[in-house]
Amino acid sequence: PGLRAHPLFTQCANALLASFKIWNMATVGGNICRSFSAASMVSLAVGLDATAHIWHRDGADRDLPVADLVIGNGINVLGPGEVLRAVDFPGHALAARTGFRKIALAELGRSGAVVTGRIDPDGTTVYGITAATEWPTVLRYPSPPSADRLRHDISAAPGYHTDPLGSADWRRAVSAVLAEEIRLELEGTA
Ligand SMILES: Cc1cc2nc3c(=O)[nH]c(=O)nc-3n(C[C@H](O)[C@H](O)[C@H](O)COP(=O)(O)OP(=O)(O)OC[C@H]3O[C@@H](n4cnc5c(N)ncnc54)[C@H](O)[C@@H]3O)c2cc1C
Structure with missing residues (x-):
């Protein structure tokens, strides 16, 4: 509970x-x-x-x-x-509301991008990007970010990589799209 x-x-x-x-x-x-x-x-x-x-x-x-x-x-x-x-x-993280999105080039394929989002009880908001970046990307905000801020921060993050599972540009772009879906879901406006 x-x-x-x-x-x-x-x-x-x-x-x-x-x-x-x-x-x-x-x-x-x-x-x-x-x-x-x-x-x-x-x-x-x-x-x-x-x-x-x-x-x-x-x-x-x-x-x-x-x-x-x-x-x-x-x-x-x-x-x-x-x-x-x-x-x-x-x-505090286990008590958070969370969202999750994954995308892969094949339906059951290895992930090209995985995005998680959460809002803690105190409003702290954290987005995590994995698979798209070579090392985990963590974006942390004291309160839920605007769509523009989130898209900007995701686009500006380093580490997007290219391999057979997806190109760096594609991974950067889909990470922003998936994070926006989570943002709307967590806001309750999806
Ligand atoms: C068909 C297939 C699909 C796969 N899909 C994915 C995928 O989608 N994503 C992905 O990331 N990987 C994938 N893998 C790779 C790998 O099997 C997984 O990452 C798997 O989760 C590794 O877990 P394991 O317990 O088998 O680790 P192991 O293979 O037993 O260990 C992995 C390495 O970590 C070390 N290690 C294990 N436990 C510890 C510990 N407690 N402390 C320190 N070192 C430790 C081991 O010595 C070894 O070097 C896939 C592999 C196959 C064969």
Whole structure:
């Protein structure tokens, strides 16, 4: 009760490429640590401000935002012997209203862009872009942004990339369209 963000968990799990094997065998930690830009457990964690709890083999441990863990397509800041032990989701994000959109060139294909949005109980608004950018893009506002502001910030963000799943220009453009759909949905005016 009160954890209104729960639909995002199913939506992000279903955003993984349609494979029985992945849906049933892949782990949340493995998906985050593989760190592909299309890693939808990264989309989930970034969209909800989750923190990675990391064990080091010398016994030390550290915490950092999942958004800072992934720094490229298949690249992260984990050092040799480090293990992702847990992912912590803060209560304020779990209490948020959320929106989700995914687009892929093929109906069940790997994501070209995944956009999440959320409005916390205090009005803080966060948009996350993954798959379209090589590393997670997080846009944070003290209150819901206008359509113009959101479109501008998404268009100006760095990191849009080109690969067989889509061109950088297409990814930039569809990210803005998907975010606007979420913005309207969260405003209740969609
Ligand atoms: C058909 C198919 C479809 C796929 N679709 C997608 C997709 O849509 N999006 C996507 O991102 N990927 C996809 N993948 C790639 C990959 O299978 C997934 O990213 C998957 O979620 C990885 O999870 P896993 O538990 O199998 O990780 P593993 O393959 O077991 O591990 C991945 C890497 O992370 C390391 N690792 C695992 N757990 C931890 C941990 N707790 N701490 C530190 N390091 C760890 C492993 O040592 C390894 O280097 C796909 C693969 C296949 C075969």
